[in-house]
Amino acid sequence: xxxxxxxxxxxxxxxxxxxxxxxxxxxxxxxxxxxxxxxxxxxxxxxxxxxxxxxxxxxxxxxxxxxxxxxxxxxxxxxxxxxxxxxxxxxxxxxxxxxxxxxxxxxxxxxxxxxxxxxxxxxxxxxxxxxxxxxxxxxxxxxxxxxxxxxxxxxxxxxxxxxxxxxxxxxxxxxxx
Numbered sequence: 404x405x406x407x408x409x410x411x412x413x414x415x416x417x418x419x420x421x422x423x424x425x426x427x428x429x430x431x432x433x434x435x436x437x438x439x440x441x442x443x444x445x446x447x448x449x450x451x452x453x454x455x456x457x458x459x460x461x462x463x464x465x466x467x468x469x470x471x472x473x474x475x476x477x478x479x480x481x482x483x484x485x486x487x488x489x490x491x492x493x494x495x496x497x498x499x500x501x502x503x504x505x506x507x508x509x510x511x512x513x514x515x516x517x518x519x520x521x522x523x524x525x526x527x528x529x530x531x532x533x534x535x536x537x538x539x540x541x542x543x544x545x546x547x548x549x550x551x552x553x554x555x556x557x558x559x560x561x562x563x564x565x566x567x568x569x570x571x572x573x574x575x576x577x578x579x580x
């Protein structure tokens with residue numbers, strides 16, 4: 404299944420971020436906001452996203468899947484079979500993205516540090532496989548680090564995925580407050 408595939412470096416990066424040793428992140432409760440304070444509604448990175456600019460950059464239509472209140476999820480899935488899929492997540496973190504980054508093993512893939520409006524820090528990891536292309540993005544706004552994994556199989560448009568990744572980081576950063 405196309406939406407279940409994740410690049411090994413992307414998975415490792417997210418697992419590493421979630422297990423960052425001494426700066427152990429707060430565990431969000433079902434009613435926690437990214438700041439760790441109780442809210443009436445749990446935070447979801449999909450809330451408030453305007454996916455139209457992401458779709459324009461990608462050149463394909465997406466649909467948002469938020470899951471349920473019992474099993475929240477944030478995914479941007481292709482409307483047409485065979486397109487790029489995105490899985491989004493977040494983590495309240497007592498430290499910086501740079502601190503978390505030092506604990507990650509991102510040996511494969513091309514890493515960049517894009518300038519994202521309103522963000523404290525951001526990273527993109529691009530990985531071209533034999534028959535797939537994956538982009539993992541991280542953006543930090545205060546104690547909130549949001550991330551996504553995107554993947555597509557051949558025939559994929561890596562340039563479009565790169566453009567869409569930057570737009571998605573901008574969207575996540577804008578919605579972090």
